[in-house]
Amino acid sequence: MKNSIPGTDRLELDLAAExxxxxxxxxxxxxxxxxRYGPEVxxxxxxxxxxxxxxxxxxRERYRHDLQRKLPRVPLADDFEAFRAAGRELIDLHVGYEAVEEYPLACLVDGEPDEGKADPAAYRIASxxxxGGGHGHRNEDRSVLVVNDRCRLVGIPPEAHDYTVSGRSPLHWAVESLRVKHDKASGIVDDPNGWHDWAGEPFNLIRHLRCLVTVSVETARIVASLPPSLPND
Structure with missing residues (x-):
């Protein structure tokens, strides 16, 4: 944190420091x-x-444009403890996302409920x-995630899509990044099915996706509980 903003209850956060x-x-x-808040801080x-x-x-609404070209400004909110406690909970959630409790999404393999008993190929990302739903953005059903032609996750709650990073939810980032990619120039294939996290236990992919939903839902819950952060100007 660098300087206070004259005439305001805000501090300027310097992210470019060495x-x-x-x-x-x-x-x-x-x-x-x-x-502002006492010596115990x-x-x-x-x-x-x-x-x-x-x-x-x-x-986020106030500074959505400023963040693209200026240093973030940190307001001195009325309720320090509410934001400190929420921040602690969010840090634990986001840093330890792989260890959170799995969200109880139904995993269907060949149309039947499954908890890792199917053959390993059932959980592999084909491409x-x-x-879910039909083709085209308007026909998408984001309560369903199709892993491949045999496997799908069902029951994704709407709030799993509320928390976004750079415009995408964690689950959306997984859909975009966990794909089989072929580099024509080098011939190299980037296949997430071979990543160490689930190469030996393919059902770990399902567990990973469920954890991402938990992170999103819990983040949305915490954010919804926050009081106003900006002092009255």
Whole structure:
């Protein structure tokens, strides 16, 4: 964090600073927070608060254009603890996404419920996963994810698509990135089915996708509980 914005209750966050072994939260920034919220505020608390604020809908709406060309501005919200606690929960959720509880999506193989008992080929990505429904964006059914012609995940809740990073939900990013790719020039094939996470246990792909839904749903729940982040101007 770099400087305060004159005449406002906001701090400017410097993401372009040279990396170092020092704390990402400077002593100056900590002092601003302690002056506002009390001496018990720590640098870890400031970081957690900032992560929480950056998920606040009003903050994202206010600075949606500025973030493309300016440093983020961190408001000194009325309720520090609400954003600190939310930020801590979000950090744990996003960093530890592979260890969260799987969302209870139904896995159907050949039309029947399955929990990893089918042959390994049943869970392999043939080329690219896709949403259920007919062809074309308007006909998509995003409550269903088709892994291949035999396997699909059913029961994806609408809120799984509410949390987005660069315009896509975690599940949408998985659909776009977990595909078999062929580089014509080199002949190299990038096949996610061979990645170590699920090469020996193909059903781990299903577990991974379920975890992504949990992360999205829980993030949406936390974000919906946040109070306003921006002080009244």
């Amino acid at each position: 990396p170092s072994d020092r704390d990402n939260v400077t002593d100056w920034a900590l002092a601003q927070f302690q002056d 720590t640098k870890d608390g400031v970081w957690e608060y900032t992560y929480g604020v950056m998920h606040a809908p009003d903050w 690219k996963m896709r949403w």
